[in-house]
Amino acid sequence: MAMLQHIQKWSATHHPRWLVVLRVALGLCLFAKGIVFISNTVLLEQLLGNASMGGNPGWLFMVITGANLLGGFMLIVGLMTRLVALLEIPILVGAIIFINAQKQGFAVGSELGLAILVLLLLIFFLIEGGGPLSLDNYFHKNKASGSQGTTFP
Numbered sequence: 546m547a548m549l550q551h552i553q554k555w556s557a558t559h560h561p562r563w564l565v566v567l568r569v570a571l572g573l574c575l576f577a578k579g580i581v582f583i584s585n586t587v588l589l590e591q592l593l594g595n596a597s598m599g600g601n602p603g604w605l606f607m608v609i610t611g612a613n614l615l616g617g618f619m620l621i622v623g624l625m626t627r628l629v630a631l632l633e634i635p636i637l638v639g640a641i642i643f644i645n646a647q648k649q650g651f652a653v654g655s656e657l658g659l660a661i662l663v664l665l666l667l668i669f670f671l672i673e674g675g676g677p678l679s680l681d682n683y684f685h686k687n688k689a690s691g692s693q694g695t696t697f698p
């Protein structure tokens with residue numbers, strides 16, 4: 546627990562504001578990929594079918610699409626950034642191992658480079674957090690300032 550608090554303190558003092566643009570771009574990339582999967586379900590079904598996974602990967606389609614849409618949105622606004630990054634990492638590792646690696650690596654039309662970049666950014670934001678311009682920071686500051694006086698009718 547002390548290690549997590551130490552990482553959060555370090556992150557709060559060493560988070561340049563331009564990293565917010567990077568976090569939002571990462572979120573937009575994941576969200577856009579989720580939209581691509583929804584609009585072209587055949588593409589994802591082909592990718593999952595060619596990934597040599599046994600059984601019916603139909604449930605996996607829903608998980609991947611939902612995680613990209615919800616996770617992308619949450620990264621854009623900076624809500625639960627570390628948790629979202631932690632949940633997205635296995636999806637990207639699976640994409641790199643099962644799908645992109647089978648397309649001859651960095652060949653034309655392969656998204657292996659983009660997948661590796663997104664994976665590295667997710668690992669970075671898992672450590673760094675949402676930063677000063679995020680809902681994580683907003684809720685943390687308001688909790689610390691004491692919202693005990695708030696009453697609802």
